[in-house]
Amino acid sequence: MDRQALANKIEHIYEIMRAEGLSILDYVEQLSWMLFLKVLSDREEERKLEAELRGEKYRPIIKNEYLFHNWPKRFDVDSLKKVKNSKEFYEFIANELWPYLSSLGGSDELNKIGEIFSSISLKIRDPHNLLEIFQNIEEISIDEEDSHIMSQLYEETLMLMGREGGAAGEYYTPRPIVRFMVKVVDPKIGETVFDPFCGSAGFLVEAYKHMYKKVKTAEDLRTLEKSFYGQELKPPAYLIANMNTLLHGVNAKLVKTDTFSEDIHNPSRLYDVILTNPPFGGKVTKANRDNLPVKTSKTELAALQYVMKKVKPGGRVGIVLPDGVLSNVTKPYVKVRKELLEKNNVFAIVSLPQGVFANISPKGGTGPKASLLFFERGKPTREIWYYELLPPNGKNYTRANPIKDEDLSDALNKFEAWRKYLETGDEEWKGKALSENSWVVSIDEIKERDYDLSARNPNRKQVIEYPAPEEIIASLEEKERRISELLAEIRSVLGEKP
Template identity: 80%
Template sequence: MERQTLAGKIEHIYEVMRAEGLTILDYVEQLSWMLFLKILSDREEERRLAAEVKGEKYTPIIRKEYLFRNWPKRFGVRTLKKVKDVRAFYGFIVNELWPYLSSLSGNDELNKVREIFSNVSLKIHDPHNLLEIFQNIEDIRVDGEDTQIMSQLYEETLMLMGREGGAAGEYYTPRPIVRFMVEIVDPKIGERVFDPFCGSGGFLVEAYNHMYKQAKTAEDLRKLEKAFHGQELKSQPYLIANMNTLLHGVNAKLVKTDTFSEDLHSPGELYDVILTNPPFGGKIKESNLENLIVRTRSTELAALQYVMKKVKPGGRVGIVLPDGVLSNVTKAYVKVRKELLQKNSVFAIVSLPQGAFANISPKGGSGPKTSLLFFERGKPTKEIWYYELVPPNGKNYTRANPVKDEDLKDAIQKFEAWKKYLETDDEEWKKKALSENSWVVGIDDVKERDYDLSARNPNRKLMIEYPAPEEIIASIEKKEKRISELLAEIKSVLGEKP
């Protein structure tokens, strides 16, 4: 289903919830569990058909009569739109379905379903409203390649909250950028993947998709069962991450916790791969400051310290950072970047243009200016490959023109050449990694600019357009007039004659 079509459906459903008296903070919780049941049913049908083709027997996660697609049969109709007895439908949800789902147990999947329905409650009390919402959900179709519909649900709600003045300032990573980061970090079977700020679980789902393609044996699949780990502080994204991973067959170990509450002086469990987009613009709690190696209130800088300590030696990290983390000249930022370069090999930095986050920015506008930083722990940085993503056809990225997978193909091709150079030390591969949009910076040059890691493309000439002389004169005259007015006002306040 097209994003705009789904967004329209979501907004209509929220209108019904508004009439029910719910607040916008309730919307995402209620719609998420409802949509989860629909998508779970669709996924189960796909798996049943796949097993049938192979001549195998398939047993669904939940009993057949409780799958969303089979609900109309209970009322003798083919679709929920034909259901007439709204009270009977409401009674089925409240008295049969909910107790069943919240009592499941026996394996990881069933336990996760039980956890979901034990931690939410039905807040729609009008039977007509509940049926209308499910009738709208029945129309939602999920394409086979649309792996992130639960993430999109949360993103659309964040944007709606922003328009209504209640956004939390969160930015969820656009799907093409998630897939690109997974491709660059390239997690392998046998490695454990961690997202310490997992949000709706997008990185874990895409990492699973990437690694699943590598599976050749039953042992490989068993390793995947133990490979994915995530942490999230907020209740709603944590709930959605559980649903999102379950729907995509990811047996993720998710924990609801404040990641910054962990003492980095004794970091505990380490991971082979970390992929994450930390919270931007937040403030570290006073009680957590002692947990950091370098004290800072900045959540972004604290997150960089966190992943530096939580990745295994030889492990790899891909992290989204606002550009300020790469260039801020204050002592704490410089100190963290210096340690990053001395103890880790920063092998790639990809500069994203303003607008790359526009389509999921909750408060509208172009979203934050960010870069993607990739490093391997355990050896110092010698050279950094940079890539500047430029929107195609000279158009800026906006909500109506979001970043696409194909926009990042050139970056992937150039990086593959850079990776070959790192593996072979063959200068020919290095040449292939360079272009108008990509370049290499040596560590000595980085030290000379006080460990500033921001992208400065040497291949682009600085273009300055000066206004016409008459425009300059008019601007000066306007400013002089305003200065005279302000001076007159000040003299008036002081009791002087203008």
């Protein structure tokens, strides 16, 4: 099944859900558990075949009669297309399958399935609609070639969720950005990987793929199974994270919690690698502000403090941050950046252009202006490698022109040269890391800027550029937001209520 055919099939499913009065968030949730059951069934068939080839008896994870490919048998047909009694099918799903799945437990995998189906509900009310949806899902073939296409479509659906969530500052991270960050941080077998704001668990899935390529022994594989951890507050995203990791074979330990509820003055478990994109522009509850070394209501500044405390000495962090965190001149921001530089080696900052988040920006906007910040805990910063990412061919990133993996290839090549310089001290590698879009700034210069970490490309030619109207609007909105933040900070200092 080619991409377009698959897209048409899923769009038809969404039309049915739309007729049921469901929201985009509901689409993602309902499609997720349906696809999950389909893929779980397909994987059970593969595992059964592998066991037979080894001459072993295979026991399925869930009872045979509840596997997706066996559903038609209970209706004495060989395909769901031939099921005539939609009411009987609905009763099977709602009154038999669902209670069984929600009661599962006894192992990590079974516990996760049980938790998923006990925390959500069947939102399709019309029996005919439910049967028609599953008839369409039955026709989706997810073989090795189709799995990549399905993954793309699934991610695009998650982006729809991101557009709705974006209004509250929760932006889905484009996969090319995720893969780039994973390559820069380069998690290794034996290291723990943590995302404290995991959303759909994209960072954990991509980190797993990256590390799986390095597996050489059975012991490596067993170690990998214990390497991934995530936290998420919102139930829909937590549900999708569980399904996403299960479908990709990632044995992640996920917890539904408010990350900021942990007192990081005395943090609990520390991790080797942290990869995350925290919520932008949200509010830390008043009760949770005491958990932070530098009190703030801003989620992005709180998130930076959190990862600074939760990574092990020698561990590495890659975090997406709005540019305001790098340049805000108010005391809390400056204080956090000063500690960041004094106690951590900020080895790279990649400045993203406006529009990278346009694919998931709410209300058709260009999305936030953000940067990728990378650091290693335990030694002070001496110099920072910067890279300014520019869209190819002078075209702005938009929903119709999203960022691609190849757009980050030069940044990755230049960073690899910078990594070689950090490892060897060879000035020749440092020279290879520099270009029109990349440069190095010393800590002394950063201190002179009062710890401003924003990217200021010294190589850019000074030309007059006339921004598009939507960029002007976005810039004005961002300035208005910053003014509001400054006023709130001033009121706080004066003891006034916001």
